[in-house]
Amino acid sequence: MSEQNEFVRSVAEKKYEFGFTTDVQTEIIEKGLNEDVIRTISAKKGEPEWLLEFRLEAYRYWLTQKQPTWGHLKLPEIDYQAISYYADPTAKSADGEKKELDPELVKTFDKLGIPLEERLALSGMAVDAVMDSVSVKTTFKEKLAEKNIIFCSISEAVREYPDLVKQYLGSVVPYRDNYFAALNSAVFSDGSFVYIPKETRCPMELSTYFRINAINTGQFERTLIVCEEGSYVSYLEGCTAPMRDENQLHAAIVEIVVMDNAEVKYSTVQNWYPGDENGNGGVLNLVTKRGHLRGVNSKLSWTQVETGSAITWKYPSCILSGDNSQAEFYSVAVTNNHQVADTGTKMIHIGKNTRSTIISKGISAGKSENSYRGLVKVGSKADGARNYSSCDSLLLGSECGAHTFPYMDIHNNTATVEHEATTSKINEDQLLYCNQRGISTEEAVGLIVNGYAKEVINKLPMEFAVEAQKLLSVSLEGTVG
Amino acid sequence: MKSEQQYIELYKEVSTLIKQKSCKVMNDVRDEAFAMFEKVGFPSRKVERYKYTDVDANFAPNYGVSFSPLTLTPSPYIFKMSEAPVDINEYYAKVADLSDGITALNTTLAHDGIFIHVPKNTRVEDPIQIDNWLRGNVATMMNRRILVVLEQGAEATIIINDHAEEKQRFLSTQVIEIVAKDNSRLDMYEIEETTNLCSRFSNVYIKEGRDCSVKHNSITLFNGQTRNLCDVYMQGENSEVTLNGCAIGDGNQRIDNNTLIDHKVPNCVSNELYKYVLDGKSVGAFAGKILVEKDAQKTSSQETNANLCASTDAHMYTQPMLEIYADDVKCAHGSTVGVMDEAALFYMRQRGVREDEARMLLKNAFMGQVIDQIRLQPLRDRLFVKIEKRFRGELDKCEDCRLCK
Numbered sequence: 001m002s003e004q005n006e007f008v009r010s011v012a013e014k015k016y017e018f019g020f021t022t023d024v025q026t027e028i029i030e031k032g033l034n035e036d037v038i039r040t041i042s043a044k045k046g047e048p049e050w051l052l053e054f055r056l057e058a059y060r061y062w063l064t065q066k067q068p069t070w071g072h073l074k075l076p077e078i079d080y081q082a083i084s085y086y087a088d089p090t091a092k093s094a095d096g097e098k099k100e101l102d103p104e105l106v107k108t109f110d111k112l113g114i115p116l117e118e119r120l121a122l123s124g125m126a127v128d129a130v131m132d133s134v135s136v137k138t139t140f141k142e143k144l145a146e147k148n149i150i151f152c153s154i155s156e157a158v159r160e161y162p163d164l165v166k167q168y169l170g171s172v173v174p175y176r177d178n179y180f181a182a183l184n185s186a187v188f189s190d191g192s193f194v195y196i197p198k199e200t201r202c203p204m205e206l207s208t209y210f211r212i213n214a215i216n217t218g219q220f221e222r223t224l225i226v227c228e229e230g231s232y233v234s235y236l237e238g239c240t241a242p243m244r245d246e247n248q249l250h251a252a253i254v255e256i257v258v259m260d261n262a263e264v265k266y267s268t269v270q271n272w273y274p275g276d277e278n279g280n281g282g283v284l285n286l287v288t289k290r291g292h293l294r295g296v297n298s299k300l301s302w303t304q305v306e307t308g309s310a311i312t313w314k315y316p317s318c319i320l321s322g323d324n325s326q327a328e329f330y331s332v333a334v335t336n337n338h339q340v341a342d343t344g345t346k347m348i349h350i351g352k353n354t355r356s357t358i359i360s361k362g363i364s365a366g367k368s369e370n371s372y373r374g375l376v377k378v379g380s381k382a383d384g385a386r387n388y389s390s391c392d393s394l395l396l397g398s399e400c401g402a403h404t405f406p407y408m409d410i411h412n413n414t415a416t417v418e419h420e421a422t423t424s425k426i427n428e429d430q431l432l433y434c435n436q437r438g439i440s441t442e443e444a445v446g447l448i449v450n451g452y453a454k455e456v457i458n459k460l461p462m463e464f465a466v467e468a469q470k471l472l473s474v475s476l477e478g479t480v481g
Numbered sequence: 482m483k484s485e486q487q488y489i490e491l492y493k494e495v496s497t498l499i500k501q502k503s504c505k506v507m508n509d510v511r512d513e514a515f516a517m518f519e520k521v522g523f524p525s526r527k528v529e530r531y532k533y534t535d536v537d538a539n540f541a542p543n544y545g546v547s548f549s550p551l552t553l554t555p556s557p558y559i560f561k562m563s564e565a566p567v568d569i570n571e572y573y574a575k576v577a578d579l580s581d582g583i584t585a586l587n588t589t590l591a592h593d594g595i596f597i598h599v600p601k602n603t604r605v606e607d608p609i610q611i612d613n614w615l616r617g618n619v620a621t622m623m624n625r626r627i628l629v630v631l632e633q634g635a636e637a638t639i640i641i642n643d644h645a646e647e648k649q650r651f652l653s654t655q656v657i658e659i660v661a662k663d664n665s666r667l668d669m670y671e672i673e674e675t676t677n678l679c680s681r682f683s684n685v686y687i688k689e690g691r692d693c694s695v696k697h698n699s700i701t702l703f704n705g706q707t708r709n710l711c712d713v714y715m716q717g718e719n720s721e722v723t724l725n726g727c728a729i730g731d732g733n734q735r736i737d738n739n740t741l742i743d744h745k746v747p748n749c750v751s752n753e754l755y756k757y758v759l760d761g762k763s764v765g766a767f768a769g770k771i772l773v774e775k776d777a778q779k780t781s782s783q784e785t786n787a788n789l790c791a792s793t794d795a796h797m798y799t800q801p802m803l804e805i806y807a808d809d810v811k812c813a814h815g816s817t818v819g820v821m822d823e824a825a826l827f828y829m830r831q832r833g834v835r836e837d838e839a840r841m842l843l844k845n846a847f848m849g850q851v852i853d854q855i856r857l858q859p860l861r862d863r864l865f866v867k868i869e870k871r872f873r874g875e876l877d878k879c880e881d882c883r884l885c886k
Contacts (some may be wrong), residue, residue, distance in 0.1 A: 070529075072804075254749035378818075380793065395808035398775070404803040410818040419801070420815040425808045 002096055019243030022108040026089040026132065032081045035059065035353055038186055041086050045155045045189075050161060058175035058185030063181045071313050072371040072403055073340040074153040075284070076247055081247060085187045087132035087214040094098075105136050112240060113467075114209045125236075126151055128208045130216055133189030140204065143427035150195035151206055154222050157193035164195060169224055172255035172292045172319075180251040181288045184220045188253065189220035196231040196262075203295040205234050205461055212241040212272075212283065222367060225255070227262040229295060234265040240308070241273040245281045247310060248273075252287045260295030260322065265303070267460050268316075269468050272308035279367075282310025286327025289316035293325035293351075301328040301458045302345065315373065316344035320354035320382075327356040334472060335368030335400070344374035344391075344405075349382040349415070352411050358389035361453050364400035378415040385412060387474040391421040394452060396445070446473050483686050484523040485582070486543040489515075491546065492589055502548055504563035507626075510574040514588035523582045533766035534708045536582070539680045544652050548592050558605055558637070562594040564630065569596060572630055576658040576686045578712065580849050583682045587624050587656045594626030599635035599665075608638040608668075608857060615645035615653065615679065620691045625655040631665035633690075638668040638857055645675035655683040663690040663717060668856055670698045671709075672864075677732060679705040684712075691717025691746075698855065700864065701728040701736050702871050705850035710742045713751070715777075721750040725784050726852040728756075730763030730795070737766040744777040747807075747859045753784040758844050758872075759795035768800040771814070775806045784814035789821065789847055793842075841872045 029040055038059055042052040085322060109129050126140035128151065135153030144151050150161060157165050175185035192208045212219050226454040227233055238321070240395075241248060250272065258264050268291075275282025302316040318327035329345040347356040356376070364370040372391045393402035404421045426448055434444035450457075453472060457465050491513055492499075500508050523540060524531040553559055560566060560575070577584045599605055615623060633635060645651050661667055673681065679703065689695055699709050710810035713722050728736040742751045757765040767786045788797045801814040821843050850867050855861040 060788065393803075393805070395805070395810075398778070400809045401804070401806040403805060404801075404814070406801060406816070408795040408797070408799045408816060408818060410788075410790060410799075413793050413795060414820055415790070415818060416820060417818040418815075419799075420812075420813070420818070421801070421803060422813040423803055423805050424811050 002471040016243055018112060018240035018271065019273060020111070021242040021327070022104055022213050024089045024102050024104040024213070026087050028084045028087045028214055031084045031216065033085060033187065034085070035106065037085055041187060041189070042189045044086065044088070044160070047158055050166060051158060054170065054175070055186050058182050061176055061180035062186055063180065067179055071342040071371065072373070072405070073311055073313060073342050074230055075311060078249060078284070082216065083213070083218045084216055085218065085220065086189060087217040088134045089131050089213060090134050090136060105131065108211070108213070109136070109209065112209065112211065118401040122257040124206055125205045128153060128192045128276060129211070130190050130208060131211045131223060131380055132214050132219060139270045140435045144202070146147070147200055148197045149200060149202055149327065152193055154191045154193045154224060164226070164422060165193065165224070166401045168224055168255065168257055172257060172290050173253050173288050174375070177288060180286045181253055184222065184251050184253045184288070188220045188222040191223040191252065194225040194233060194235060198228045199230040201231065202233040205236055207236040207238070210237070212248055212250065215244060216246070218251065221252045223252070223254040225264060225266070226257045227259060227264050229260040230262060232263045234437040234461060235267070236265070236461060237268045238271070240271050241283050243273050243276070243281065247281060248283050250283050250285050250287070254287070254289040256291035256300060257294060258291060258293045258298040258300050261438070263299040264291065265301045266291070267464055268304040269471065270304065270306045271471060272310070274337065274339050275310040276336045279310070283308065284341070285312045285314065286310035287314040289314060290319065291317070291327070292319045293322050293327060295322045295331070296324055298322045298325045299327070301330070301459070303330045303456065304332070305457070305460070305471065306331065306341060306343060307471045312341040312343050313438065314343050314478050315346055315350065318356065319348045319350065320356065323351040324353045326354070327353055328357070329358045331360045332363070332453045332456045332460045332472070333361070334363045334371055335370045336429050337366040337368060338366045341369070342371040342373055344372045346375040347387060349385040351382060353384040355386045356383055356390070358387070359455055362391070362393040362402055363396065363449060363453070364393065364426045365396040367399045369401045369403070371405060372421070373405040375407040375409070376417055376419070377409045378412045379419065380411040380470060382412050383414045385415040387417045389419040390413040392452070393421070393423040395423065396423050483522065484537050485518070487543070488586060489519055490538070499548070500588065501564060501591050504593070506565070506569055506573050507562060507591065507594070509570070511589060513813070514574070514585045517579050518582060518585035518589055521580060521582045521585065530710070531769070533768070534735070536682070539652065539682070539706055542620060542650065542725045544650070545617070545619045546590065546622045547617065551593050551595065551710060553595070553697035556609070558597055558599055558609060560596045560598065562596050562626065563672070565596045565598070567598060569630070571630060572628055572658065572660050573590040573868055576660060576688045577656050577684065578686065581684060583654055584656050584684050587626060587684070589655045590654070591624040591626040593748040594628060597627070597629045597637070597639065599637045601632040602634040604636040605638070608640050611639070611641045613641065613643045613735045615651040615675065617646070617649060617651070623651065623653040625653060627655070627657040628825050629657065629659040629667070631661045631667055633662045634664040635662070636666040640670045640672070640860065643673045643675055643681070645679050648678070650678045652674070652680045653682070657683070657685045659685070659687040659695070661687065661689045661695050664692045666694045668696045669856070670700065670857070670860060672700045672706050673707060674701065674702045675704050677705045677734065681707045683708070683852070684710045687711070687713045687722070689713065689715050689717060689720045691719055693717065693720040696723040696725070696856070699726040699738065704734055704736065706735045708737045708739070710739045712743070714743045714745060715749045715751070716745050718746050718748045721752070723752045724852070725753070725854055726755040727848050728765060729816050729868070730757065730765055731761035732763060733761070734763045736763070740769040742771050742782070744771070744773045744780045744782070747776060747778045747780065749777065749780055751782045754851060754854070755786045756848060757788040757797065758791060758847060759788065759797060760791040764796045766798040768802070770802040770804060771812060773807050773810050773812065777807050778809040780807065780810040780812065782812040786816040788818045789844065789848070790818060810880045818880050841869070844872050845869055
């Protein structure tokens with residue numbers, strides 16, 4: 001028994017692996033939020049007039065809104081004036097010259113396993129590395145440009161391809177969508193812009209790595225992916241943040257546009273700092289992600305592995321307006337200690353013969369709360385729509401909670417919608433079976449959880465699947481005993 | 482003016498009259514309920530549990546409020562609230578949640594009610610039947626109040642039938658409080674066969690002791706606008722509860738069932754099965770929440786909601802929820818919305834069954850799953866016939882109602 005306690009303690013005391021900070025000269029603007037701050041951000045990025053107008057409109061709308069409270073979570077009071085909305089670690093030095101990429105930054109990303117030098121990079125993956133409010137570097141840009149694929153930071157896209165950005169920005173998630181979408185639209189900093197031209201298959205995985213480094217800042221990234229007719233792209237997103245005692249705000253927007261016969265695969269491994277074991281600090285992850293399947297036979301697949309963040313509040317959704325379009329949502333959400341996750345998806349069927357699949361696996365441990373909340377809506381014109389949802393929750397420990405809140409709004413008699421959910425703890429028979437064969441309880445739990453999450457992890461690209469599996473075991477170790 | 486205002490004014494005008502007609506136990510909580518109603522008003526659609534029903538619109542028309550006296554056939558178990566043989570202070574308005582606007586209004590306006598009391602270790606052989614006939618020359622509002630107390634080891638079956646006169650608008654609110662003490666057993670059936678012009682708001686609250694078995698069935702055969710809420714609080718170990726329901730909608734009918742099963746203690750079992758068949762422009766809604774509190778280990782719970790949309794304009798909203806704070810539990814829910822099995826239809830057509838007949842057989846079989854679970858044989862048989870007639874459009878509401886006889 002004492003041996004087991006020892007082990008549990010050693011694991012519980014295990015530090016968040018990515019909790020270091022980088023000492024790099026960072027230009028941070030004054031804390032606070034007002035129209036001048038927005039003008040400053042816009043000016044720093046050298047944005048055109050229309051974008052500034054877009055930001056200001058969003059800001060004015062945000063002012064009229066109240067922070068929503070419907071989630072199954074207790075959001076700590078956020079003082080929006082105590083946050084700095086722009087932090088640039090690549091800022092010019094005092095003499096005004098743009099420096100070479102700071103070696104500290106390169107080191108940081110190396111440490112995170114994201115090499116910024118192309119010769120070191122995993123072949124077959126292009127990376128856009130974003131720290132705080134600025135994209136540090138995008139690799140393999142030239143190689144992608146050969147195929148006319150645009151992969152760059154959104155700020156660069158605003159400068160280089162203003163027409164494309166103007167056409168699609170806010171077309172999937174308008175700034176009036178919700179409170180945090182309005183905030184993001186007002187102050188968004190960097191994120192990635194991906195444009196895949198007609199009949200092009202993106203030859204490598206595109207990836208963005210988000211890192212919050214500076215203190216008292218928030219990250220408000222904005223990602224826009226446009227996939228033209230017949231094209232394909234697989235996009236990955238990863239994120240980490242240093243350990244801090246106060247909460248940090250992360251309110252992002254991801255917009256995806258999928259045209260005829262195109263396919264987008266979007267994978268996320270979210271590992272923001274989850275706060276310490278007493279629930280202090282951690283990232284507040286309040287994200288709006290949405291894909292619009294505009295074309296016929298288009299396909300969008302969201303895969304997410306959520307292990308980090310003190311609070312996760314996000315619903316990657318799909319609007320299936322193209323006929324025969326297909327959407328998928330695969331999610332594993334793990335919460336431990338005092339983490340809270342209220343996550344799920346929305347599938348809005350508008351086109352005919354549209355299909356969607358939802359597979360959600362929740363794992364709660366410690367004193368955490370894990371909720372699945374999802375909407376399946378079938379419009380009156382969506383003849384032959386088909387949905388299958390399955391949400392399973394696993395409870396490890398008697399102080400955690402697992403909840404399911406599915407909503408189904410069906411307005412068409414030819415639709416077939418199925419939903420099923422189960423909540424249970426780890427099967428004692430399975431544990432006994434493993435124990436009998438000399439596998440310790442700790443290991444057995446790991447095995448069973450991995451098997452449980454396999455259905456989702458299998459959907460991740462290989463490099464990420466390995467990382468996700470590792471994350472799962474780290475997040476859960478020490479929860480049995 | 483929002484519609485609660487007219488009820489607030491009404492109560493201010495007639496409160497003395499109601500109090501005169503009523504009894505002490507009901508009057509004791511009346512002002513408290515009124516204060517609560519004034520405070521909360523009618524729930525808007527932004528209130529999660531009232532998301533699918535527009536309460537305000539239903540209460541907006543001008544109704545005359547009925548204060549007609551109750552007629553009861555003498556029975557050793559059924560009493561008027563005013564003539565209760567035991568002290569009901571500890572039960573009346575104690576199980577119900579007064580912070581719900583509908584319950585508060587009902588408690589404010591109900592002038593008399595039915596008290597069903599089954600003494601200790603008594604088994605009531607014949608079902609207790611309550612028939613409710615809505616009739617009047619003007620649009621009328623009716624506030625029904627029922628309190629059921631099953632003492633330890635008591636057993637009873639209760640059937641509540643709702644009928645209404647055609648061509649008149651009726652609005653009814655109902656609050657049923659059920660206290661099932663240890664070892665008791667209750668079968669309860671609520672069958673609604675009213676008209677398109679009726680609005681019904683029913684709130685049922687059930688408190689269960691240990692080793693109990695309670696079964697509540699809510700059957701909506703014909704209605705206008707129905708909203709049924711059923712809250713079950715499981716407070717004793719080794720109890721079970723079954724909430725079943727079926728609803729058939731067509732035309733502009735709306736049926737909204739909202740349930741909550743709160744597992745407060747370990748080792749309880751709950752089952753829930755609701756089925757809807759929707760045709761025409763009808764709207765169905767089902768929201769069921771199973772809440773397993775922290776100490777309620779070894780809970781087993783199954784929630785199923787299956788729906789058949791038979792026309793393009795029928796809408797179904799379903800929301801089966803699990804909220805679980807205990808780890809050693811087995812909870813599952815399933816929900817489907819779908820169309821009729823084309824293969825089964827084809828099979829029957831091959832064997833010479835007409836298409837409409839085949840469709841009806843399938844609909845009947847679909848509902849059969851709920852009706853089959855009815856423990857009372859004669860009621861089960863009668864409901865099978867009624868459901869078939871309903872699907873054929875032949876349901877004669879006058880058949881077993883004594884309104885015009």
